[in-house]
Amino acid sequence: MRLLVFSKTTGFRHDSIPAGIAAVARLGDEHGFAVDATEDAADFTRANLARYAAVVFMSSSGVVFDDAQRTAFREYVESGGGFVGVHAASTTERGWDWFGELVGTWFTRHPHVQPAVIGVEDRDHPSTAHLGGTWERVDEWYEFEANPRGRVRVLLTVDEGGYEGAAFGADHPIAWCREVGEGRSFYTALGHTEESFAEPAFLAHLLGGIRSVTSPRAG
Template identity: 60%
Template sequence: MHPHTSPHPRPGSGPASGTRSRRAARLAAAGATLLLALTALPAAASGAAASGAADDDRVLVFSKTAGFRHDSIPDGIAAIKELGARSGFAVDATEDGAAFTPGNLARYDAVVFLSTTGDVLDTAQQSAFERYVRAGGGYVGVHAAADTEYDWPFYEGLAGAYFQSHPAIQRATVNVEDRGNPATAHLAPTWERTDEWYNYRTNPRERVRVLATLDESSYQGGAMGEDHPISWCQEYRGGRAFYTGFGHTKESYADPAFRQHLLGGIRYATGAVQADCRPEQGYRPLFDGTSTDGWKQAGPGSFTLDTASGTLTSTGGMGMLWYDARELRSYSLKLDWKMAGDDNSGVFVGFPASDDPWSAVNNGYEVQIDATDTPDHTTGSVYGFQSADLAKRDAALNPPGEWNTYEIRVQGERLRIWLNGVKINDFTNRDPARSLLQGYVGIQNHGEGDEVSFRDIRVKDLPAKGGGHHQHHHDG
């Protein structure tokens, strides 16, 4: 945005809250170093730096079976080892529950339960794994990981749901709900694939962030109805958990789309990449990737719609694409965004209808997107008014080239910002010339060379005053 006279930014209010994975501090520092180096690196070099994982990350693949044994397990182990070699994490594989000791588990950033079945850990081993997760360890469950440890309530919560039944292997349509997550960001809104499709004993949606569901009308034998989750993620008891129902067939592990899905889940679980894995229900799309109906360009420049990827990408400026179909009052706005490099954009809220983008600047507030600038002018700030909590912001932020998710929650004159599920800013308007009580929302195209993409812009109406009981579990 442009500089203008404003109050001094409020500095960050303390260290990141909650238990982080054992690599979080190092990864945050590496991300900060990367951002500082961006302007000095050629684009290709900066992209390579952004995509690499830290070289001392380590993942344990556990594939012990006490029931049915999948013949795809060796393919799965080989695939994860190949993904690790390419992405910068070491992989050990075992079928021995004796590996689940506090000292040994502490070596790993995540443990992958690869089509485990039945009772695979004794009481002491279960206790060690619970302590590992509570200390920030990661869990990845693949396919029959849901057919495992039926008498262990902690594991049921971690996996998200238990297996109930499955029909024959067949082709089905997968609906991808969350394309801001590293496990699904590469996918189209629908994904046709062949696998063995599990029905689960319970629907985990109220407790997890559902990433993908099955269209039961596209195959025979679905038993969960219109809402049939098949992949999800969550923060659980201090750790991170990712589950995918895919992966029964050997062919899955040779499929580039599935391999990227699995890699994204592993990277989330290890803490190498951030994502908003809080439960989400009740949002309606403002931009679903298919058209800009309801949106209007104000000022110069534009946004380019790519229906294949479902994205809007900024071009030229300085202008703004705003949603003129409805004025909002009390709401949660969510959207996914990605920078190409050290770019500039933002999300405007609380401004009156106008074809002049400067009206939004002068009458509303901008939630900034910018890799490198002063604290009150950089990512997560209320532009020119209040810096994000920088420690929390840096720990939650994915680097250029990766998707990030904002939640911008407006209730009364209070504006709160979550980045990848972490609350990084809490601002209250006290400027009599501005008001958040009602207004429109828009996304900025800042100028030539500032390339920022957006997708899956969605909104949920909220009570006028914050802190309602049904909201509190999302307010972390």
């Protein structure tokens, strides 16, 4: 199996991107899959994408594709390719409605980086099976244009009563998954800090997300 990690930014650029790319590469070394990394959207062609089981958008941001690249990527996912979106992936290609459906919703704002308590809503998923009922950690707690619940399978929520500046609402999903055509999508809003990518529980969460979009389908 081979993954493509894509980290092109035309908006805000996260300092954690190199750590994220390196972390996925280490996961590949440890778990038996190959990893290529690119910031060149020209790699998004039908022929090249066919080489990969999934594409990981590592805090990409802004407008990153032209129309031909959008078409190639949409065809790739809808015909069975996997998508993993990390953190700022929900700030990418905001004008492209299909990408918004793929990710689940768009980012709007966040308060400052601080500790919070995550509720593990669904442990019957590779990205959450290692967790207990709650998960305490430090991150940047994203808020979104709309609550994706009802369109996605919510995996994690964050308790807004446990940190300053929260304004999204009592039901605050921060990780979820969904199917798009024949493909599968996993998004986690976690992963702002460089330290995230050295945190065993977060790495298990990320690895589980990768496995969820690349594993053989049941039946």
